[in-house]
Amino acid sequence: MQELKEPDSKIFQLMVCGRPLDVFLNDIEHFHGFVAPGLVLGGFMVDWARDLVGLNVESDAIVETCHCLPDSIQIFTPCTIGNGWLKVLDWDKFALTLYDKRKLTGYRVWFDLEKAALFPKIQGWYMRSISKKDLPLEVLLEEIIRARRSVLSCRAVRVISHYRKKSKGDIAVCSGCGEAYPASQGNQCSACRGEGYYRF
């Protein structure tokens, strides 16, 4: 609980993901639209994973939820969805792995519920046992910033799947819409086979 007693001046000298705390928070707001608690917590996760893997190692990332965490990776590492260095698993677990893209060894960092028992506002927010009304954003953010790695755990891992670059395979022209699509999908593209998300 030592961190909770730190004077604010020390907090604001914090470096996170290679930048001062205020720049870290600004970068989150600029990309994500607002300073979401999940991105701040996620930023500390990335910070720890970066330290463990080493900044000079070319790393890929896997996140285990679509919520918030993909943006922490995209802001604070070179890995993005579009360049294929970040993979997103729709598991809704607040965990990420940063790993050496050649050796496939790295570190998984996760939000540790047991450790969060010492930070009841963070635990209450994550488990949704405290309502938003009873937990103002700035109070929650302050606790996340004071807790930092105290609510996280990490472990060395070897990545055994999801590390390959997604390949397009052969490209065909859809007989339905005339657009390019992967030949592996069958005679027509997904939309023309009725899976489209749109109507005209």
Added chain:
Amino acid sequence: MQELKEPDSKIFQLMVCGRPLDVFLNDIEHFHGFVAPGLVLGGFMVDWARDLVGLNVESDAIVETCHCLPDSIQIFTPCTIGNGWLKVLDWDKFALTLYDKRKLTGYRVWFDLEKAALFPKIQGWYMRSISKKDLPLEVLLEEIIRARRSVLSCRAVRVISHYRKKSKGDIAVCSGCGEAYPASQGNQCSACRGEGYYRF
């Protein structure tokens, strides 16, 4: 083909997604790691969709491939994976839809293979009928920038699925690893049920 005759000076006065061409290209390199042709083409797609939907309309986005296009959306609109305003369908079609998040009406913009017949380098790159060796990056980028919307098509659409915010549902504590996970996944989390991507 008129655009191909434009003097370079005019090209560099181009505004794309609300910024001058050089800033547009720098923003791509900064986020994606390099100026990928798919991101530049995708940037022109976003530019058109933004114009059609209107900048004052709060919009969500759907992209139909994991490759490149998600980053064009994330750089040039407020929509990201982590804030949930961008959905990514793994269809490998070079198309995106930007739509009014309340009315669910918007515009789908796609790479039009037929129109690209007038721009053989772009068509050859996309269909992979010209090797990278025979098509230097700067030559391809120049053709994409000269073509702009000439290789794209668009259509007004109504979005009928994939527009809902992904909800977490009830959160449980996994009896295997002790981490938080969605109760809807069963007795244990995905990793403890054997779907993990890592070994210790």
